[in-house]
Amino acid sequence: MRNITVIGSGTMGNGIAHVFAQNGFITTLLDINQAALDKAIVTIGKNLDRQVSKGTLTETEKTETLGRLSTSTDLKTAVANADLVVEAATEQVAIKTQLFADLDAAAPAHCVLATNTSSISITLLAASTKRPAQVIGMHFMNPVPVMKLVEVIRGYATSQAVTDTIMDLSKMLGKTPVEVNDYPGFVSNRILMPMINEAIQTLFEGVAGVTEIDTVMKLGMAHPMGPLQLADFIGLDVCHSILHVLHDGFGNPKYYPCPLLTNMVRAGHKGVKSGKGFYDYSHGGKELIVANEFVK
Numbered sequence: 001m002r003n004i005t006v007i008g009s010g011t012m013g014n015g016i017a018h019v020f021a022q023n024g025f026i027t028t029l030l031d032i033n034q035a036a037l038d039k040a041i042v043t044i045g046k047n048l049d050r051q052v053s054k055g056t057l058t059e060t061e062k063t064e065t066l067g068r069l070s071t072s073t074d075l076k077t078a079v080a081n082a083d084l085v086v087e088a089a090t091e092q093v094a095i096k097t098q099l100f101a102d103l104d105a106a107a108p109a110h111c112v113l114a115t116n117t118s119s120i121s122i123t124l125l126a127a128s129t130k131r132p133a134q135v136i137g138m139h140f141m142n143p144v145p146v147m148k149l150v151e152v153i154r155g156y157a158t159s160q161a162v163t164d165t166i167m168d169l170s171k172m173l174g175k176t177p178v179e180v181n182d183y184p185g186f187v188s189n190r191i192l193m194p195m196i197n198e199a200i201q202t203l204f205e206g207v208a209g210v211t212e213i214d215t216v217m218k219l220g221m222a223h224p225m226g227p228l229q230l231a232d233f234i235g236l237d238v239c240h241s242i243l244h245v246l247h248d249g250f251g252n253p254k255y256y257p258c259p260l261l262t263n264m265v266r267a268g269h270k271g272v273k274s275g276k277g278f279y280d281y282s283h284g285g286k287e288l289i290v291a292n293e294f295v296k
């Protein structure tokens, strides 16, 4: 594999493009929004600068990385020579099923179509194409250049050869791939989201406050970040929608989102991205300030 096209240049897309370009792949970053592409190139530049100042990358390697990276708003030309497409567009079923049908029509026959989805069925996306054996989940974690894991998700029809290729490719990016099967939440979110939901339920029932819950999990379980802070980082709307995917997929009430989470999402308190969740980020987020409604 040599030519990689990344679809969607938001939080994840820019990190995925960064990692491929840094590791020698000719990388095209595509978005429907030119402003998002411009922002992604600035972000990648800043992140490469940080690596140079830390001494983990040379100035020459930075220049070479940027030289392997190009942007596009035209899907047909962006995937015309692609060996692999990694789709990291907005997490909506309608957007992704349409994209997979379009990618299938435009990409060369040998091209593997991967998705970075957090929760949408790989098997469902594969069914929008005529190449379901070549559709696979490649679930990077945020921030992509830093986080080691790639959860490689085999759809119902994904071939062994394609799975092996993506496992090997992930290693070439310096990542540790883990192979899992395509069931709701895969492994990562199936385990993480119930923990976050239970932390919110614990707060909702008044068992303990925001700081106390996060401190128990940080100091007691050696988690680098408490579950409520992590939920703010992921986005409370994202957590809410993944819990619905788990609930719909398994039909088990234990996955139903806590009413407090639902209320916060309805009120627009989505965590870091909206400036407020369990913590208040309006002061820049450098220090952890519990949101005023949770101050005892």
Ligand SMILES: NC(=O)c1ccc[n+]([C@@H]2O[C@H](COP(=O)([O-])OP(=O)(O)OC[C@H]3O[C@@H](n4cnc5c(N)ncnc54)[C@H](O)[C@@H]3O)[C@@H](O)[C@H]2O)c1
Pocket (backbone or CB within 6 Å): 007, 008, 009, 010, 011, 012, 013, 030, 031, 032, 033, 036, 087, 088, 089, 090, 091, 095, 099, 116, 117, 118, 119, 139, 140, 141, 142, 234
């Ligand atoms: N943010 C995270 O922490 C995280 C972690 C793991 C996986 N994911 C998954 O990665 C994917 C992207 O998430 P994100 O947080 O980067 O989203 P984001 O909102 O930051 O970026 C999405 C980008 O996709 C673009 N887009 C929308 N429709 C498109 C289309 N048809 N063609 C091309 N581009 C299109 C948007 O313009 C936007 O720039 C989602 O599937 C999400 O579930 C996110």
